[in-house]
Amino acid sequence: MPRGKCRVCGREAEYWVPWANAWFCHDHFIEYYDKRVRRVWEKYFPRGHRKVLVAVSGGKDSVALLYSISKLLGDSGLYYHALFIDLGIPGYSRESLRIVEKNAGRLDIEVEVARLSDYGFTMEDVYRLVRARRIRRPVCSICGMVKRYLMNRYAYEHGYDLVLTGHNLDDMIGFTLSSIVSGRIEDLVKLKPYVEGSGNLVARGKPILFMYGVENKWYVEAVDAEIVGGQCPFRAGESSINVELRDAVLAADKKHPGLAILMARNIVDKLIPRIRAPEKKLKSCSVCGYPSSTDPCGFCRLRERVSALLSSQE
């Protein structure tokens, strides 16, 4: 397709955005993206939050989130910092933190760091134990649980009342379809753009839930941000059903631009409100006191198991 002119200013355009049926120059792509994020914020996020943590891993999605949301949070006069979770992945964690600090520095945002090693182990320990088959659960699924736990605990202990994460549209579609395939319909409730907090469970939100992965890539390019180059060295060759279902929808989206956004909107606005999730009373973990559906919570069980295995190896 020959390069067109920006829909807004008529100058030479950089980005063809099929679901907007429009070309945009750098500046107007940024504006278009920011407006969509702002609409999600205004529609789904209640007023009244005061201290916000933006979780940033250094990947394209969370870096795009940080740049875009910082304008909005700044305009609203909210107190906000970035949060990096140091999982102790050799080389990778340090490089990711460097990139997060560099971007946050450009935006004049302070970075706080939650360290897994403060709890006596790292994801490197977990990875070794999974490889040795002493722990039988995929390393990425353990990592996801650990990140959610640290994010919430750090936010709560430091007085934050909202944590924002960079989940994107592509992941949301994959998660939705695989939840339907496996019958875990009530899991879809987790996809709400905003989930309120209570007690020591801090409210969470996903302001870029309706942004395609590729849009986040364009956005970090357009704002000239640096992102983490390689992928996590512990990541297993991903061939889950999530990915295949996601790719099928994204392929259909190529022929019917915007189909994935429409699907995601309908999931959030029409499907989720009709799901009557069984009253899953969260208990308090008897070890750490944080909410969990099991007692002890997944994190405390992992911590216990890793420390037992590590001391038995010595």
Ligand SMILES: [Zn+2]
């Ligand atoms: Zn323009």
Ligand SMILES: [Zn+2]
């Ligand atoms: Zn616990």
